[in-house]
Amino acid sequence: MSRSASRTVRSIGPPGFLPTTAEELRQQGYAQLDVLIVTGDAYVDHPAFGPVLIARFLESKGYRVGLVAQPDWRSIRDVSRLGRPRLFVGVSAGNLDSMLNKLTAQRKVRSEDQFSPGGRPGLRPNRASVVYSNLCRQAFPGLPIVLGGIEASLRRIAHYDYWSDQVRRSILLDAKADLLVFGMGERAAWEIARRLDAGEPIGALRDVPGTAHVLNRPEQWQPLAETASSELRSAALVLLPSYEAVVRSKVDFAHMTRLFERETSALDGRRMMQIHGQQALVLNAPSKPLSEAEMDALYALPFRRLPHPSYAPSRIPAYETIKHSVVILRGCFGGCSFCSIGAHEGRFVQSRSEASVLAELRSLGRLESYRGVVTDLGGPTANMYRMRCREPRAEAACRRPSCLFPKTCSRLGTDHGPLIALMRAARSAPGVKRVFVASGIRVDLAERSPEYVQELARHHVGGQLSVAPEHGDAGVLRLMRKPELGCYERFARAFAEASTAANKEQYLVPYFITGHPGSSFEDTVELALALKAHNLRPREVQDFIPTPLSVATAMYHTGLDPTTRKPVTVARELRDKRLLKALLYWWDPSQHARVREALRRAGRTDLIGTGPRALVPASKGPGRGTRS
Ligand code: SF4
Known part of the structure; x- marks a missing residue:
C-alpha cells in the first residue's frame, strides 16, 4: 500500500540523526526504510553535505530515510545493515568526485581525505559511484538504484577522465543504475520517491526532469534519434556526438562540449541524447531552480549541524571548515571555463530570504564550539545574492554560458543592495560578534558597488581577503572567461581605500591557476615578473586540474577552444605543470632549481642571476637541483 507523503515524521536514530544501523532503526520501532542513501563521505548532519541534504529533504516529505556512510566496499555487509529499503537506494560518491578527492593535479595520492573522520584516506573506493552501485545491486537484487551527487552529475555524458587519461563513457552505463539524478537533486529525488510509492515501476520513470536514463536496444532509441538534431537551434531533442565519435575525434569532443554547455546553461534546456554503441543515454531537461520559499524550507530542515556521534573524538576536516558558516545562495552565472558549478548547480542563482539566513545564524548558537564568529556568509560566489x-x-531564451563574460550583460541585475542589507542584519543579529566573507567574490560585479566594497572592507574581512585574478595574461584570462587584469587592479585600489577609510590594515591575497589551457612558460614568466614588480609573493597557486565536464578540461584534452574551435596551447606533461607552478614561487629558495629550469625552457636565462629583474640566483653548482 502506498504511504502518504504527508504523514508525521518522527526523528529516528541518536537524537536528531538519521538511522545508520539496524539497532537505531529498531529503537524507533520501524521494520523497514523507504529510502536508503549510501554516501562516500562521513555522515555529517549538515546542509553542506549533499547526500544528507537530500536525505533530510525526503524525510521532510514523509519518507523513512536511513544513511550508510563510507561502507566497506569489499562485501555487501555494510550496505545491507539497514535492510532492504521499500522504494530505492540513492548512491553518491559524496561531496567531491572520488578521483579528485584521492589524487592531486600531479596524480599523486593525497595524504588526507577532508570528508573522512580524522582526515583518514582510503575510506572510499576509486570511482565510488560505480563501486557502491554495483554493491547495492548485489545486496538488493531488483531494487531501483538511483545515482546522484557531484561525481555522477559531472560524469553524466561521455567525458575526459584526467586520472586515466581516457575518454570514458557516461558513468550511468558503468554503474548500471536505473536512473542518474544530475544537478541539485531535491525535485528529482522527490518525484522518483512519489512515483515509486504510487506503484509505478522504475522503468516507467523516463520523464523526470533532472534525470538521465539508458535505452538499451537500438529499436528503443532509433525513432527518437530520427527526431533529434545536432545543430544548435533546432529540434526538441539535441543529439550529442556519440561516445565512439568523441573517443575518435577531438573536434567532435569539442563540439559535444559546446552543445552540452549551451543546453545546460538554459533555463528551458532541451533533452539530450548520446549514443554509446548499441545503447543510448537520454538526459531529460534540467530541474527548475528552487524558489526562495523552497530554498528557505530546505535550510529549515532539522539538521543537527554535527558529525554523527560515532566518529568522536575524530574530527572531519571539511566539517571543521564550514561548521560556523552559512550558505546564502546556490548556482553561479560566472561561467568560468575551469569550473563545473554551472554544470552542476546551474547558472541561475537561487537565494535564501534574509529571515531564513538569520534563523540559521540563531541555530549556530546551539553549537558548543560557536563563539559568535560566523566564518563565511557565502556560496559559490558570495556577491551574487x-x-x-x-x-x-x-x-528564458538565453543560452549564454556566462552573464559576465565577455562583458557583463546589460540585462543582468547587479544590485548589491539586498546583500548589503543581509550583511548588516547578520552582524547585528543577537549573539553574533563577527561575520566574515570567505567565499570567492566576483570583482567585476563588486566594482559596480562602491558601497559593497566599503561594507566588505569595514566589517567582513579578517585581515586578508582572497581574490582571484587567476592569471595576468589577457589571452589566458579570455580562455578562463575571467575579467581582464585591470578589473582586479581597480578592485584592489578600491579595497585599499576602503580599508584605509575604515582604519584597518588588511590585504588582498591574490590566487592563481598555473598550467591552464592557453598558458605557456612565456606568459607565466611575465606573470611572475609583474608580481615581483608589485612586490607580491603569491602563496595561493593551484596547478590546473582537468575535472570532468568543464570547458577548460575539453581544451586540455582536445587542444581546441570549444567555443571558437581555435587551437589552444596545453601543458600536458606533469613535469611542465610542476615547473609552471614553481615559476610563481620564484621567491621560495626550495623552488629555485625548478624556476631556473622553467626560465631556461622559456628562453629567459636573462632572469637568472643578480640583475634587478632577476627572478632567481644562479645555481651554486652541479648536483644541487630540487628533486621532483
Ligand atoms: S543577464 Fe544576459 S546573459 Fe544573463 S540570462 Fe539575461 S540575457 Fe542571458
Whole structure:
C-alpha cells in the first residue's frame, strides 16, 4: 500500500540523526526504510553535505530515510545493515568526485581525505559511484538504484577522465543504475520517491526532469534519434556526438562540449541524447531552480549541524571548515571555463530570504564550539545574492554560458543592495560578534558597488581577503572567461581605500591557476615578473586540474577552444605543470632549481642571476637541483 507523503515524521536514530544501523532503526520501532542513501563521505548532519541534504529533504516529505556512510566496499555487509529499503537506494560518491578527492593535479595520492573522520584516506573506493552501485545491486537484487551527487552529475555524458587519461563513457552505463539524478537533486529525488510509492515501476520513470536514463536496444532509441538534431537551434531533442565519435575525434569532443554547455546553461534546456554503441543515454531537461520559499524550507530542515556521534573524538576536516558558516545562495552565472558549478548547480542563482539566513545564524548558537564568529556568509560566489536577469523573456531564451563574460550583460541585475542589507542584519543579529566573507567574490560585479566594497572592507574581512585574478595574461584570462587584469587592479585600489577609510590594515591575497589551457612558460614568466614588480609573493597557486565536464578540461584534452574551435596551447606533461607552478614561487629558495629550469625552457636565462629583474640566483653548482 502506498504511504502518504504527508504523514508525521518522527526523528529516528541518536537524537536528531538519521538511522545508520539496524539497532537505531529498531529503537524507533520501524521494520523497514523507504529510502536508503549510501554516501562516500562521513555522515555529517549538515546542509553542506549533499547526500544528507537530500536525505533530510525526503524525510521532510514523509519518507523513512536511513544513511550508510563510507561502507566497506569489499562485501555487501555494510550496505545491507539497514535492510532492504521499500522504494530505492540513492548512491553518491559524496561531496567531491572520488578521483579528485584521492589524487592531486600531479596524480599523486593525497595524504588526507577532508570528508573522512580524522582526515583518514582510503575510506572510499576509486570511482565510488560505480563501486557502491554495483554493491547495492548485489545486496538488493531488483531494487531501483538511483545515482546522484557531484561525481555522477559531472560524469553524466561521455567525458575526459584526467586520472586515466581516457575518454570514458557516461558513468550511468558503468554503474548500471536505473536512473542518474544530475544537478541539485531535491525535485528529482522527490518525484522518483512519489512515483515509486504510487506503484509505478522504475522503468516507467523516463520523464523526470533532472534525470538521465539508458535505452538499451537500438529499436528503443532509433525513432527518437530520427527526431533529434545536432545543430544548435533546432529540434526538441539535441543529439550529442556519440561516445565512439568523441573517443575518435577531438573536434567532435569539442563540439559535444559546446552543445552540452549551451543546453545546460538554459533555463528551458532541451533533452539530450548520446549514443554509446548499441545503447543510448537520454538526459531529460534540467530541474527548475528552487524558489526562495523552497530554498528557505530546505535550510529549515532539522539538521543537527554535527558529525554523527560515532566518529568522536575524530574530527572531519571539511566539517571543521564550514561548521560556523552559512550558505546564502546556490548556482553561479560566472561561467568560468575551469569550473563545473554551472554544470552542476546551474547558472541561475537561487537565494535564501534574509529571515531564513538569520534563523540559521540563531541555530549556530546551539553549537558548543560557536563563539559568535560566523566564518563565511557565502556560496559559490558570495556577491551574487539575489542577482538575476532583469528580463524574464530574455532569460528564458538565453543560452549564454556566462552573464559576465565577455562583458557583463546589460540585462543582468547587479544590485548589491539586498546583500548589503543581509550583511548588516547578520552582524547585528543577537549573539553574533563577527561575520566574515570567505567565499570567492566576483570583482567585476563588486566594482559596480562602491558601497559593497566599503561594507566588505569595514566589517567582513579578517585581515586578508582572497581574490582571484587567476592569471595576468589577457589571452589566458579570455580562455578562463575571467575579467581582464585591470578589473582586479581597480578592485584592489578600491579595497585599499576602503580599508584605509575604515582604519584597518588588511590585504588582498591574490590566487592563481598555473598550467591552464592557453598558458605557456612565456606568459607565466611575465606573470611572475609583474608580481615581483608589485612586490607580491603569491602563496595561493593551484596547478590546473582537468575535472570532468568543464570547458577548460575539453581544451586540455582536445587542444581546441570549444567555443571558437581555435587551437589552444596545453601543458600536458606533469613535469611542465610542476615547473609552471614553481615559476610563481620564484621567491621560495626550495623552488629555485625548478624556476631556473622553467626560465631556461622559456628562453629567459636573462632572469637568472643578480640583475634587478632577476627572478632567481644562479645555481651554486652541479648536483644541487630540487628533486621532483
Ligand atoms: S543577464 Fe544576459 S546573459 Fe544573463 S540570462 Fe539575461 S540575457 Fe542571458
